[in-house]
Amino acid sequence: MQITEGNYQISGVNALDLCKEYGTPLYVYDTAKMEAQYKRLTKAFKGTKHKMNYACKALSNINVLRFFKDLGSGLDTVSIQEVQLGLKAGFAPDDIIFTPNGVSFEEIKKAVDFGVRINIDNLSILEQFGSYYGGTYPVCIRLNPHIMAGGNIKISVGHIDSKFGISIHQTRHLERLVKSLGIKVEGVHMHTGSDILDVDVFLQGADLLLNVARDFPDLKYIDFGSGFKVAYKPNDISTDVEELGKKMTKIFKEFCAEYGRELEIEFEPGKFLVSESGYFFCKVNVIKQTTATVFAGVDTGMNHLIRPMFYDSYHHIENVSNPAGKKRVYTVVGYICETDTFASDRQINEIKEDDILCFRNAGAYCFTMANNYNSRYKPAEVLIHKGKAHLITKRQTLDDLLANQVEIKL
Numbered sequence: 270m271q272i273t274e275g276n277y278q279i280s281g282v283n284a285l286d287l288c289k290e291y292g293t294p295l296y297v298y299d300t301a302k303m304e305a306q307y308k309r310l311t312k313a314f315k316g317t318k319h320k321m322n323y324a325c326k327a328l329s330n331i332n333v334l335r336f337f338k339d340l341g342s343g344l345d346t347v348s349i350q351e352v353q354l355g356l357k358a359g360f361a362p363d364d365i366i367f368t369p370n371g372v373s374f375e376e377i378k379k380a381v382d383f384g385v386r387i388n389i390d391n392l393s394i395l396e397q398f399g400s401y402y403g404g405t406y407p408v409c410i411r412l413n414p415h416i417m418a419g420g421n422i423k424i425s426v427g428h429i430d431s432k433f434g435i436s437i438h439q440t441r442h443l444e445r446l447v448k449s450l451g452i453k454v455e456g457v458h459m460h461t462g463s464d465i466l467d468v469d470v471f472l473q474g475a476d477l478l479l480n481v482a483r484d485f486p487d488l489k490y491i492d493f494g495s496g497f498k499v500a501y502k503p504n505d506i507s508t509d510v511e512e513l514g515k516k517m518t519k520i521f522k523e524f525c526a527e528y529g530r531e532l533e534i535e536f537e538p539g540k541f542l543v544s545e546s547g548y549f550f551c552k553v554n555v556i557k558q559t560t561a562t563v564f565a566g567v568d569t570g571m572n573h574l575i576r577p578m579f580y581d582s583y584h585h586i587e588n589v590s591n592p593a594g595k596k597r598v599y600t601v602v603g604y605i606c607e608t609d610t611f612a613s614d615r616q617i618n619e620i621k622e623d624d625i626l627c628f629r630n631a632g633a634y635c636f637t638m639a640n641n642y643n644s645r646y647k648p649a650e651v652l653i654h655k656g657k658a659h660l661i662t663k664r665q666t667l668d669d670l671l672a673n674q675v676e677i678k679l
């Protein structure tokens with residue numbers, strides 16, 4: 270989003286016009302940014318056979334899935350419903366990887382029936398899988414390298430206390446199961462968390478994973494998960510994917526030479542591909558000055574954007590209605606009957622009631638985490654593609670809230 274001739278525009282589309290046409294609160298995504306991020310990442314790994322699987326839990330609208338499919342991306346899924354969405358979006362089963370945590374063996378069997386790639390993250394399910402399928406259906410193994418990384422404890426998933434993956438200290442047991450049940454291991458995988466800034470953390474994890482990979486002779490790919498950090502503030506730093514690409518390509522190629530075969534390097538980014546493509550617009554309902562604070566109360570809350578309350582995430586906020594205004598200090602709060610603070614003591618261009626505010630980095634884990642708390646409707650979603658706005662999700666109505674409720678006579 271840029272200011273052009275005094276107006277905020279997203280790829281040439283006027284932001285205030287979008288809010289007028291579709292109402293607020295409103296999620297808007299720009300395919301130009303998604304494409305730029307996808308190309309940046311694939312370019313960084315062009316020196317080796319690579320594949321990016323878009324982690325669709327970040328933003329799961331079917332149009333977004335199709336957009337990534339058309340760019341050549343695969344799909345990373347964490348539930349059987351995401352698998353079904355991916356198939357409906359037109360992904361070939363082999364381009365979908367199912368990486369669930371703590372699901373039943375029944376759900377894994379469904380994924381096998383759909384023909385997608387399966388990533389197993391615990392020994393109990395692996396043992397059931399091996400007993401049931403033997404070597405007839407290949408699997409990928411999710412390992413936990415036990416490194417502490419990530420922006421917040423809720424999104425750090427590779428550390429020692431984490432529920433994710435098979436511990437690298439359990440590889441003896443793992444090998445025992447694989448051998449005795451004849452399991453065919455086609456991939457090994459790790460995912461250590463989100464918002465990892467340090468390239469060396471990735472390399473350290475990669476080293477541990479490659480060490481385990483040596484023991485599996487039938488590999489086709491090695492999946493290094495995700496966790497790339499994006500910029501949240503103006504001039505914020507992000508993961509240097511170019512440096513990462515260069516260093517990992519070198520390590521990976523050396524590994525392949527030693528392994529005796531060229532394997533594919535895979536990643537499953539969510540946030541990196543869509544976070545910065547998204548904007549969340551809301552309207553200021555009330556300016557409330559208390560003895561201590563100037564609150565800007567907006568027409569949305571933690572029901573539509575929970576990341577600031579759940580992860581302490583920073584979302585940059587701009588007053589789209591007052592691009593040239595002078596900065597003043599505000600605490601931006603939602604309309605939910607809990608303390609749902611989006612930002613405290615934030616400098617924002619002077620705000621009046623009815624002004625439109627914009628939250629940045631609203632592409633990943635924002636709409637997909639929205640809910641109906643306080644019986645509010647979920648917002649509409651709009652996709653900007655080639656300079657044109659398209660409605661891709663309608664705002665909910667009262668009928669949606671009641672759709673699955675069954676009225677009984679008491």
Ligand SMILES: *Cc1c(COP(=O)(O)O)cnc(C)c1O
Nearest residue numbers: 324368463495496537538539540
């Ligand atoms: C959530 C998740 C991702 C995506 O993480 P980002 O930080 O959004 O890139 C990748 N892989 C797995 C297994 C995940 O659960």
